[in-house]
Amino acid sequence: MVDPIASYSQFKKRSDSPKIYQDARDILNHVGFFEGTEKLLEVWLESEPDDPLVENIEENIHVDNEAVTSKSADRSIWPSLRLISEEEWNHILKHYAKCTVLSVISNDKIDAYILSESSLIVFDNKFILKTCGTTTPLAALQPILTFARERCKLSVVKDVFYSRRGYTDPFAQVSPHRSFDEEVKYLSGLFGSASAYILGRLNGDPWYLYTVDNYVKNQQADQTLEILMTSLPSEIMSHFILAVHGTAEEMCEAVGIKSLFPTFIFDLKAFDPCGFSLNGIKGQFYVNCHVTPQTECSYLSLETNWPEKDYTEIVKKLVTTFNPGNVLLTLFVNQSSICPNSILGVKEDDILGYKRVDKQYCEFSNSYNVTLLTITKPSFKL
Numbered sequence: 001m002v003d004p005i006a007s008y009s010q011f012k013k014r015s016d017s018p019k020i021y022q023d024a025r026d027i028l029n030h031v032g033f034f035e036g037t038e039k040l041l042e043v044w045l046e047s048e049p050d051d052p053l054v055e056n057i058e059e060n061i062h063v064d065n066e067a068v069t070s071k072s073a074d075r076s077i078w079p080s081l082r083l084i085s086e087e088e089w090n091h092i093l094k095h096y097a098k099c100t101v102l103s104v105i106s107n108d109k110i111d112a113y114i115l116s117e118s119s120l121i122v123f124d125n126k127f128i129l130k131t132c133g134t135t136t137p138l139a140a141l142q143p144i145l146t147f148a149r150e151r152c153k154l155s156v157v158k159d160v161f162y163s164r165r166g167y168t169d170p171f172a173q174v175s176p177h178r179s180f181d182e183e184v185k186y187l188s189g190l191f192g193s194a195s196a197y198i199l200g201r202l203n204g205d206p207w208y209l210y211t212v213d214n215y216v217k218n219q220q221a222d223q224t225l226e227i228l229m230t231s232l233p234s235e236i237m238s239h240f241i242l243a244v245h246g247t248a249e250e251m252c253e254a255v256g257i258k259s260l261f262p263t264f265i266f267d268l269k270a271f272d273p274c275g276f277s278l279n280g281i282k283g284q285f286y287v288n289c290h291v292t293p294q295t296e297c298s299y300l301s302l303e304t305n306w307p308e309k310d311y312t313e314i315v316k317k318l319v320t321t322f323n324p325g326n327v328l329l330t331l332f333v334n335q336s337s338i339c340p341n342s343i344l345g346v347k348e349d350d351i352l353g354y355k356r357v358d359k360q361y362c363e364f365s366n367s368y369n370v371t372l373l374t375i376t377k378p379s380f381k382l
């Protein structure tokens, strides 16, 4: 790995502009607090069986020309959430979730948006909205469901997963995200009673999950690995300062994240003065990675639905690269996944230099199961 402090010195020699800070570490100490912790909302939708509008959807699409962007017009699978255009997503997110769309990449299965606060991944039949800071993604849910029903003819909510770890500063959050109780009440108002869980330690590193456990088995193989790291060393976080590397591409190159997903196409964003976001897609698979490098609140998340029988190697590589003090990892899988039992998906004993704090397993009636694993460096205090 390139030494970021050396890169910074070279940058300073090259640059004529006066610099307020002496070195990269000072920047990380002075930028100020940011809540990196994301709220992660995944919603699966389908059309009403025997909906005549769906049967005639192609006809409807030609009639309602304004509703169809050229990007989505050649799709073969209807109905689709991808009929919602970038401008429409931006409008909904700006007004309700309090974040904006910065860029998008697409292939024939996915539209992946980088947001001012994290990512939105849109498939034909589901969307994954991941936002950090003091955003309010749940407030965007109703408008999204209205668009899904009226524009995309997807009126049936098949599955909902809403999760997050504990906020670093819960008092900065705004309604409906001021507490997990408030989030659950809001979701239950939309979807009726469902299942809400707290995993991990209430007096340490809790992780919250709400899911509509509706007994409907998802036949499509599905798995999601999410790794949330905190207490990251400033030498490594310095790579995510714009003054150090100049571009998101160089930041990415310096830490080698892309090499974990070699055949994906990527969209990258470097924030000023620091911070980094990445979306990657390949067929129906995505990865996103977001970094808040400030020393007082360092945070890095990586999430992917890439299928593996065993995720230990990916986790080992990430932990070796970023050397965090604490890692909270969740693995969701369903019965059709090549890793059908999440508890076997990561072997923490192989992650040298780290000790297991907690490992918990939950099984749901929709055929999903989830494992939460927390590992720390022995010196780390929860």
Ligand SMILES: C[S@@+](CC[C@H](N)C(=O)[O-])C[C@H]1O[C@@H](n2cnc3c(N)ncnc32)[C@H](O)[C@@H]1O
Pocket: 031, 033, 034, 035, 036, 037, 038, 116, 117, 118, 131, 132, 133, 271, 272, 273, 274, 275, 276, 277, 289, 290, 291, 292, 293, 294, 299, 300, 301
């Ligand atoms: C990359 S974004 C995404 C955060 C993500 N949830 C994470 O994993 O931490 C957050 C980082 O970018 C920085 N940043 C700079 N300008 C920003 C902006 N306009 N909106 C959000 N973050 C910004 C923040 O200070 C923080 O370091």
